[in-house]
Amino acid sequence: MRTTWALVSSEAIKLRRSAPLRLAIAAPVLLFALQLLTLFGRRTINPTNPSALWTDLLSFGWIMWLGLFTPALIAFEAICLAGTEHSGRHWKQLFALPIPRWKIIAVKMLFCGLLVGASFVAFAVTSLAGVLLFSWVRGLHLMASTPWLEMLLTVLRAYLACWVLIVIHTWLSVRFPGFPVPAGIAFAAMLIGVLLVNISPGVFGWWYPWTLPINVRPQGLYDSHNTLAPALFGGLAGILLAPFASWDLGRRQRDG
Amino acid sequence: MDFVIETDRLTGGYGATIVLHALSLRVPRAGIYGFLGPNGAGKTTAIRMLLGLLRPVTGDIRLFGEPLPDALPGVLRRVGSLIEQPSLYDHLTGRENLEILRRLKGLERCDADRVIQALDMRDYAGNPVQEYSRGMRQRLGIAIAVLGRPDLVLLDEPMNGLDAGGLETFRSVLQGMQREYGTTFLVSSHQLDELDLVATHIGIMNGEGDLLFQGTRQELSTRVPQELHIQVDRPREAQRILTSSGHVVDARREHLVIYGATRETTREVNRLLVENGIGVHHLAIELATLEQLFVEVTGAVKAGSFR
Numbered sequence: 307m308r309t310t311w312a313l314v315s316s317e318a319i320k321l322r323r324s325a326p327l328r329l330a331i332a333a334p335v336l337l338f339a340l341q342l343l344t345l346f347g348r349r350t351i352n353p354t355n356p357s358a359l360w361t362d363l364l365s366f367g368w369i370m371w372l373g374l375f376t377p378a379l380i381a382f383e384a385i386c387l388a389g390t391e392h393s394g395r396h397w398k399q400l401f402a403l404p405i406p407r408w409k410i411i412a413v414k415m416l417f418c419g420l421l422v423g424a425s426f427v428a429f430a431v432t433s434l435a436g437v438l439l440f441s442w443v444r445g446l447h448l449m450a451s452t453p454w455l456e457m458l459l460t461v462l463r464a465y466l467a468c469w470v471l472i473v474i475h476t477w478l479s480v481r482f483p484g485f486p487v488p489a490g491i492a493f494a495a496m497l498i499g500v501l502l503v504n505i506s507p508g509v510f511g512w513w514y515p516w517t518l519p520i521n522v523r524p525q526g527l528y529d530s531h532n533t534l535a536p537a538l539f540g541g542l543a544g545i546l547l548a549p550f551a552s553w554d555l556g557r558r559q560r561d562g
Numbered sequence: 563m564d565f566v567i568e569t570d571r572l573t574g575g576y577g578a579t580i581v582l583h584a585l586s587l588r589v590p591r592a593g594i595y596g597f598l599g600p601n602g603a604g605k606t607t608a609i610r611m612l613l614g615l616l617r618p619v620t621g622d623i624r625l626f627g628e629p630l631p632d633a634l635p636g637v638l639r640r641v642g643s644l645i646e647q648p649s650l651y652d653h654l655t656g657r658e659n660l661e662i663l664r665r666l667k668g669l670e671r672c673d674a675d676r677v678i679q680a681l682d683m684r685d686y687a688g689n690p691v692q693e694y695s696r697g698m699r700q701r702l703g704i705a706i707a708v709l710g711r712p713d714l715v716l717l718d719e720p721m722n723g724l725d726a727g728g729l730e731t732f733r734s735v736l737q738g739m740q741r742e743y744g745t746t747f748l749v750s751s752h753q754l755d756e757l758d759l760v761a762t763h764i765g766i767m768n769g770e771g772d773l774l775f776q777g778t779r780q781e782l783s784t785r786v787p788q789e790l791h792i793q794v795d796r797p798r799e800a801q802r803i804l805t806s807s808g809h810v811v812d813a814r815r816e817h818l819v820i821y822g823a824t825r826e827t828t829r830e831v832n833r834l835l836v837e838n839g840i841g842v843h844h845l846a847i848e849l850a851t852l853e854q855l856f857v858e859v860t861g862a863v864k865a866g867s868f869r
Binding site for chain 1: 638654666
């Protein structure tokens with residue numbers, strides 16, 4: 307337990323003034339700006355009822371976040387976190403410490419997850435704030451009908467679905483130093499995801515790791531589907547894969 | 563003798579390339595072991611194996627009597643290391659770098675303050691590492707290695723980039739820890755003159771990864787021929803007298819030199835010169851420097867004359 311806490315607290319120090327932390331803040335801020343541009347660029351609003359209006363106004367941000375930003379953010383966070391160790395050739399120092407190697411890798415995954423989680427919270431807050439700001443400017447009076455519970459459930463489900471991606475990308479980023487290999491795999495996997503969703507949405511699109519986050523949207527790609535299943539699948543696959551990834555990375559010899 | 567590091571016929575390298583050949587190291591407790599060898603001899607490979615970072619193809623390793631890899635990672639609690647360049651987080655300050663390692667090693671806050679003071683880093687410990695010079699980075703790397711006063715410290719090229727003040731501080735830290743806490747050091751370096759000032763034991767490898775010599779600094783001195791330096795008022799005549807009596811004499815700018823000299827040789831040379839009326843100003847066996855000994859050992863082994 308002492309070593310786990312030591313690893314967690316030392317990872318927290320490493321985050322100070324670091325690229326992974328800046329990225330975790332920059333991603334939701336960027337999408338917030340895009341969301342505001344899109345909202346205030348709308349010429350027509352067709353409100354049927356407040357709930358439908360909320361869904362309509364939130365959809366751009368959520369599709370962008372879960373479909374594009376989340377898989378890319380996870381890949382970049384993992385690359386940046388592993389890059390902190392690769393660039394200073396830190397693995398040799400970390401693996402020469404009296405700490406089980408699998409723990410070092412597991413804490414890396416945990417921090418990738420925490421940073422992605424922080425971005426999720428920031429995105430959820432800013433997307434709500436964006437719609438409320440728009441509502442106030444346009445006099446739509448949407449405050450009372452804010453879908454707090456649906457928003458919370460969607461965030462939790464999407465975050466759970468992300469864990470398989472967090473494990474896969476941390477594994478790739480620690481295994482392959484530098485940007486090209488892990489980023490190349492991430493882009494290829496995201497592209498395949500887009501193709502699978504379009505070609506065979508009912509089969510592969512459901513269980514493909516890079517499309518899991520967007521599958522938890524209530525009004526997502528398919529109507530009236532089970533939004534809990536992709537979340538549980540992503541979470542469970544992450545939990546099952548994490549020990550294997552930690553063991554594999556820990557057993558490797560460290561030449562660098 | 564009590565050995566902190568013992569390896570038995572350690573063989574291995576990177577992938578299919580074998581760098582080390584049957585290395586049997588014996589590093590005694592509380593010694594400063596100078597680990598010498600040309601580039602590519604396998605010193606860094608051996609240090610990586612001692613830390614469990616590389617697996618040997620064959621051979622055994624014991625640290626503090628415990629076999630590796632069974633004793634890993636627990637035995638590393640007693641080990642500090644610096645391998646090649648220091649591993650530092652450039653975006654953090656020196657103190658933050660130390661703080662990370664302090665936490666990971668489970669040490670007290672005062673341990674970090676102690677090494678900052680010992681390595682004379684107070685003026686810049688709070689600055690980001692990306693602003694550090696090479697020597698400052700090296701000091702921080704050494705500080706991390708000796709953090710918490712481990713029982714064994716493995717240092718691979720620790721003196722690279724250190725200025726005169728840094729070298730003096732480094733020596734005082736090593737000798738202080740050895741004297742006060744019985745710390746054992748294994749130091750690989752190409753700066754032989756600096757290493758000569760601190761090393762109590764020496765191990766010499768050749769470029770093929772074989773250990774040519776291992777023992778105390780004094781033993782090494784006796785294993786190679788020593789030089790008798792002679793200064794006289796009439797060097798040409800002295801050289802003729804000594805040569806005619808069977809000595810091989812080399813005339814240098816200010817003195818004559820007889821190689822492979824013993825105390826007996828010194829007495830005989832003195833007698834011969836005095837009997838022939840030559841004024842002797844200086845007559846002494848000069849202890850060879852570590853650099854001379856290193857060249858002598860590696861050269862003698864090649865020529866097949868090293869005992």
